[in-house]
Amino acid sequence: MVTLGKRGDDHAKSQAMAFLRERDLTIPKLFNEMADRYRIRQGGYTRIHKLGSREGDNAPMAVLEYVDTPGDxxxxxxxxxxxxxxxxxxxxxxxxxxxxxxxxxxxxxxxxxxxxxxxxxxxxxxxxxxxxxxxxxxxxxxxxxxxxEIHRLNNLGKRENELRIQSKTRRKGGHLSYESY
Structure with a gap:
């Protein structure tokens, strides 16, 4: 899904809409926030923390976490x-x-x-x-x-993300160019 968000074209949006629910909330978040956050990352967007087995039916449990977030x-x-x-x-x-x-x-x-x-x-x-x-x-x-301290580091991480987002890629004349604001 993050890769679709990074692509950002109409076909990627239609594929994401076919898969995701609550489109009015998830599509803008995927194509704006998540795409900007992982613009330079080539893959490995999530980390899995295994929690063991659930009591009763012994089903395996895990927490799925996005990497490179302020609250890592x-x-x-x-x-x-x-x-x-x-x-x-x-x-x-x-x-x-x-x-x-x-x-x-x-x-x-x-x-x-x-x-x-x-x-x-x-x-x-x-x-x-x-x-x-x-x-x-x-x-x-x-x-x-x-x-x-984690709260302070989260704020620093958010600031770094804002600075990273400011240098977005933009299609210009058929090729990608970087522009800093």
């Missing part, structure tokens, strides 16, 4: 997990533990991906340090602090 769930959970580990001195974790392979594969992969996205380890460590503020912080205080 895996990034938020990673910061929260690292901040909790840093508060408890017996569970002290450092980047060397992750690089040496003593951390789980998922944490290692998410950590490295996050470092790449944030353009460096120091910036990420400052955010974790900010989260753990005080060693006597309770879990509730930590959750509030993490929520406020």
């Amino acid at each position: 769930l895996s990034y938020s959970m990673l910061i929260k997990k690292l901040a909790r580990l840093e508060i408890d001195p017996s569970l002290k974790i450092s980047p060397t533990i992750i690089e040496e392979g003593q951390a789980s594969h998922m944490d290692k992969r998410e950590y490295k991906k996050t470092l790449r996205c944030l353009q460096g380890q120091k910036k990420f460590e400052r955010k974790v340090e900010k989260m753990k503020d005080s060693k006597s912080m309770s879990k509730d205080d930590l959750d509030k602090k993490v929520a406020s």
